[in-house]
Amino acid sequence: MKQFKFILSLLFSVAIFYGLNTKFGSIPPIGKFLNPYTGIWQNERSTEDFKDLSQLDGLTSPVNVHYDEALIPHVFAQNDLDLYRAQGYITAQHRLWQLEFQTRASAGRLSEVVGSDAIRFDRGQRRKGMVFGAENALEKMKEIPELVKNLEAYRDGINSYISSLSPADYPLEYKLLDYSPEPWTLKKTALLLMYMTDMLAGGDSDLEYTNFLKKYGKERFDLFFPDFYDVNDPVIPSERDWSDFGEVSSPDIPGGDSPIAYVSGLLPKPHPDNGSNNWAVGPEKSYSGNAILANDPHLGLNLPSIWYAMQLATPEKNTFGVTLPGAAGIVIGFNNDISWGVTNATRDVKDWYKIQFKDKSRNEYLHNDQWKATTKKIEEIGIRGEKTFYDTVVYTHHGPVTYDASFTDNEELVGYAMKWAGHLGGNNQQTLLELNKAKNYEEYEAALTHFVAPAQNFIFSSADGDIALWIQGKFPNKWEGQGKFLLDGNNPAHDWQGFIPQEHNAHVKNPERGFVSSANQHPTDESYPYYVFNDGYEAYRNRVINDFFRSKEKFDIQDFKDLHNNNYNLKAAELLPHMIQNLDIAQLNPEEEMLLGEVGAWDYYNEIDKKGATIWERWWIQIRNMVWDELAKDENDMPYPFAYQTIYLLKNNPNDKFMDILETPEIETASDLFLLSFKKAAADIKSWKDRNGDYAWGEYKSTYVGHLLQALPALSRFNLPIGGNSGIVNATSQNHGPSWRMIVEMSDPPKAFGIYPGGQSGNPGSKYYDDFIDKWAAGEYLEILFMQDESSKDGIMFTQTLTPKQ
């Protein structure tokens, strides 16, 4: 009996030990997880143990870090190396998990942590050439030894923090997913920048356009996807003449055919709303005579926030702004002399080439009618709990063959290679560090020259009174139409023939109209001497912004705040009256009539209490789906025309064939669609009302900020009371919107306001995890503390000193 009891208790001990220390599916090892010594209880703290640290390896002088009430660190170092080392250390202190996780995602290494569910994602990242691009960027960065030293200091700062951690100190998400942090490397900084590049310049619809072209032909394509709309309020004002460019040459359109092919199974695209607003007024239009600048980048709303605010100061320079955890320096911000910001330039810098392989080995491909050798990279994808997966990616001189028979349903001898500006190897880091200390327009102009991708509209203002905007990136000098569709991988005339010279990138300085702005719209009008094609053309936010600046003489900071929070729905204002006018009211039942009344009385402002906004939104979604039902039903991936052109066609081409709904035997026209879509929208509203009650806009949109791990409810914030939508200046949709809002007046010293939907701490256990969110939703701002020196401690909550290892 004793032996039996012994064995039984032995078995139980082993079972319980195993059970408490092992991860089952997505449930963390519960013993480790709940142990007060090592588990989540150790993360129950709002600020880290900020003792003065006297062990920071590699510092040459002490660095003071003053934290204000918002937990924004104001860093005072004596030289650049100490500054970037401190930046790395501090960023790791507050955002370690995010820092690491984002680069893992970029590098296609999620399967190592979460298992085989992430294989397709990881393969996609490798095949897109994310690591390839990062390696090329790293080569470029190495050309500037001073930059390398600064990045190494940044890396070492992060690693000093990581090596000081015991498992009990790990951030919550490591305990949740049961893995440990890895040392940081320069390559990871490059990967982080690739992550942003992919988010902003990784979009293209070339293959979908090709599918459309093959099915419907060129004339139809040009009608639905015109290069210019009938109205255009471009980034660079039309008044700008380009005669200062002198001689301009572009390649001619080559003869020969473009390949037409149906391609499907395409990788997911970045969020189409990834974009932003920025604007600046010069001294003549400013209430104070000081230039004022504003920027609000639009990205997915995540926790921890993509941005981390900091002040970085040495005796030579003093900059405030937001940083990207993983990259050194300030990305969007200001110093005593200048301020700058970015919006996405949406230029099509990603093209696809149809590749013909010689045989199944894919060792050779056809270019210029000769067989050329490919190179192959064997990607190793580690998978938690399983064997490593090997994926062979074939490279041609164009770039990686993303789609081939091993990844999608292609013929064996065919592949699609990606030519992408993201692979070119740019030195975004150098641009950022130069902008951080730039003092005037010339230095800003020089800083931009290293910036290759993602193409951005860099806005600028200075204490000198200059305002400017450069559309900056490395842009291929294309023949007209090049890159819109699939290109022939064999035809050398289809290769990128060269690049637009840096000085010829579209730019403007101190325009007549007294303001500059961009909101992801057309960069220029037709007069620009180079061929331009974009992945997307905003047509609403830009007009609202520019009309505002044309509406009066002087602007102040409150005007800027009001504009950030402007909920005017221009799209609705341009289509709704037309639809209502052409609706046969006799066909509506009483409930529908009531809804029509509500939306008819709506003032086109997407405020949270407006029911009309919800009714419009459902009506717009329904009619858009009805017009383009042919595209949705097609077995191949088809592109949807943009909203502006869809509305143009509804108003001007009401009898077009596309208005017909395939499913029904009748042939519909636009007016029929208005009625049918309204009835569907009314049904949507009714079922929403039955399930959820109120259908006011705020309730319906239900904005949320989601944790990076697929918006885990426990760690995310839901139902935020904020209005707006995509296509509106306040571009807040359900999970996307202004990830940072900044306003800077170039007074002496500059006065600045900023806010983002998140918090400075990446620790869900901290009260600083999400403390900005309510303020952001309410349209409020933090007043930025821009310390000129360390003489006053006003507004400082506590200070930590990092001292060199003795």
Added chain:
Amino acid sequence: MLAAFLSGAIVRLRKASAFVVPFLAIAVFWIVYAWLLSSANDFILAEKIAVLLPLGGNAVLLILVTGIVGGLAAGIAGLFGNQCRALFSQSDQ
């Protein structure tokens, strides 16, 4: 678990107390420690973890579960230690 095993092996407890005593000792200890850590931070994280694990956002319940988990490990290890002792003491005779 190791500490509980050793104490179970050294201290002779009878029958159910071989499990219950270590269970209670660790459970209480973990509950108190977790409670102290969490209340210093207004239970911010405990409430979130109690949503993550299906405990309805109840921080107190989470603390209780923490105690049970720790206690279970300690109790079974203590019991096992006790059994070892019993096994070897028999063979002494």
